[in-house]
Amino acid sequence: MTERFFSDDELREMERRTVDRLTDAIDAGETEKAKKIARRMYNEFLSMHDLYRNWITATLSEVGRRYGDEDLEAIMTEGVRAWWKPIVASLPREPEAMPAKIKMFVAGLHGHLQPLAITEDEEKIEIKLCPCGSGGRLISEGKYDGPDAFLTIKKAQPLTYGREDFPVYCAHESAMEKVDIEENGKPFVVVEPAARLGKDYCTMIVYKDPDKIPEKYYARLGLTKPDAD
DSSP states (O other): OOOOSSOHHHHHHHHSOHHHHHHHHHHTTOHHHHHHHHHHHHHHHHHHHHHHHHHHHHHHHHHHHHHHHHHHHHHHHHHHHHHHHHHHHHSOOSGGGHHHHHHHHHHHHGGGOSOEEEEEOSSEEEEEESSOTTHHHHHHTTTTSSTTOOOEEOSOSGGGTTOSSEETGGGHHHHHHHHHHHHHSSOSOEEEOOSSBTTBOOEEEEESSGGGSOTHHHHTTTOOOOOOO
């Protein structure tokens, strides 16, 4: 009979959620153990985050290569609609709730597990992921190079913010804006892509008054800015 690999106690410990092990260590005052478990939990989540990041980018790459830019945009838009529409719908809509809405959005961005840089002026909030935990890291990790490269969209078009040679994953940002405009008349957030994608940081911009979003953010999607409410 083959010798057991694990004792029953070891199996029970392996079954437990990492967050439960973390809170137990905190409650027990085991600071160093808690720090170790927290780092482990971060790495567990990052591994799963990157798995899904790579999976969706590979899928979008195959769609683009097989069916072309037009079908890629249609499929990208509907895929984005499935998750972005309910997120936006869950955010508070009252003008006075804009600070809470922004904080909820930023909380979601922390799911990319990278530091943020946030600034505010009289008209807007600007958010940078430093680095971008998904699209930016795909580029810096060389995922668009070599024989197994993900798709780079060659033609400048609304899907690519009018830029040539645009990484396919990053094109979901324009789809988010398009879906938001279709569903709500105005985008909640617009993106200024970095001049050097993967090296510099893109900027996500939330205008405090959506009526003051500049016309250029509609025009680059091939749309016309609606009249103010």
